[in-house]
Amino acid sequence: MAGIEVINQRVRETSAFVSTLKTEIGKVIVGQEYLIDRLIISMLANGHVLLEGVPGLAKTLTINTLAQALDTSFQRIQFTPDLLPADLIGTLIYNQKDGDFIIKKGPVFANVILADEINRAPAKVQSALLEAMQEKQVTIGDETFKLPKPFLVMATENPIEQEGTYPLPEAQVDRFMLKLKVGYPTIEEERRILDRMAHSNTEIPVNAVLHPDEILKAREVVDEIYIDEKIKDYILSIVFATREPEKYNLDLRDYLQYGASPRATINLTMGARAHAFMQGRGYVTPQDVKSIAPDVLRHRVIVSYEAEAEEMTSEDLIETILSEIPVP
Numbered sequence: 001m002a003g004i005e006v007i008n009q010r011v012r013e014t015s016a017f018v019s020t021l022k023t024e025i026g027k028v029i030v031g032q033e034y035l036i037d038r039l040i041i042s043m044l045a046n047g048h049v050l051l052e053g054v055p056g057l058a059k060t061l062t063i064n065t066l067a068q069a070l071d072t073s074f075q076r077i078q079f080t081p082d083l084l085p086a087d088l089i090g091t092l093i094y095n096q097k098d099g100d101f102i103i104k105k106g107p108v109f110a111n112v113i114l115a116d117e118i119n120r121a122p123a124k125v126q127s128a129l130l131e132a133m134q135e136k137q138v139t140i141g142d143e144t145f146k147l148p149k150p151f152l153v154m155a156t157e158n159p160i161e162q163e164g165t166y167p168l169p170e171a172q173v174d175r176f177m178l179k180l181k182v183g184y185p186t187i188e189e190e191r192r193i194l195d196r197m198a199h200s201n202t203e204i205p206v207n208a209v210l211h212p213d214e215i216l217k218a219r220e221v222v223d224e225i226y227i228d229e230k231i232k233d234y235i236l237s238i239v240f241a242t243r244e245p246e247k248y249n250l251d252l253r254d255y256l257q258y259g260a261s262p263r264a265t266i267n268l269t270m271g272a273r274a275h276a277f278m279q280g281r282g283y284v285t286p287q288d289v290k291s292i293a294p295d296v297l298r299h300r301v302i303v304s305y306e307a308e309a310e311e312m313t314s315e316d317l318i319e320t321i322l323s324e325i326p327v328p
Contacts, residue, residue: 007282047177072111085128255307
């Protein structure tokens, strides 16, 4: 147990910034604790986040405020139907004076990228983000450029039913570590929003309280957080139950079109570690796994037509799996 005591101590020391960061974001954002926690978890686990919700729920404002609280470079890219890949990653420009091409880097070269309304752009632009998100690099012409560390893509999307949206391809959605559903605030929270924001000047200064080096150091500590073999088996059981439910005595085969990919297993493990870090613990519990599982799996489990006909969502299936798989 000595090893766990040491990592516990390191986690307690390193995670001190979490409350400071939340306080700074809380100057602007009312409520939305779940959303803020998940954004910090994705940052700690080196993952990207997709936020879905109707317009006006402060998705963009929350990401913007988080970026201000980090001492990092930030770019907001508004996705529109006429956006081109070059508008995102950059392009080669011909220099008449020297008779050669010079590279003009695009807005993707920043630590935190807000891809606003990502599903309003066509597939060609969405796929331009794929290399950046997965490989953490961009190719312009013949040259490949590494993106800065840390590199986080936080994307917002409107529900598919809304006009002028293109559904994101499964391959791209799978690149996002977490998909979060953003709901309406409570009446008490909305009253506080009214008091805080219903003025002509709503600008609230946010201080940068976390440096990129501290983020990278925190990630190293997150990687050291202990996961018992039984917890690893539990994570595997949850993911495999989305592919072969009958092996776990779950009658869900007719409702599942595709199960979660191996990327889900990796992200569930990293997310559970980051969740433990947020609680100031140096070891993962089954509750860490259960807490983060819906956000890791909801966009990776594709339901069948039968499920849609019975109005069952991927969340319903995940809830069933989590309630039925034995907890170690």
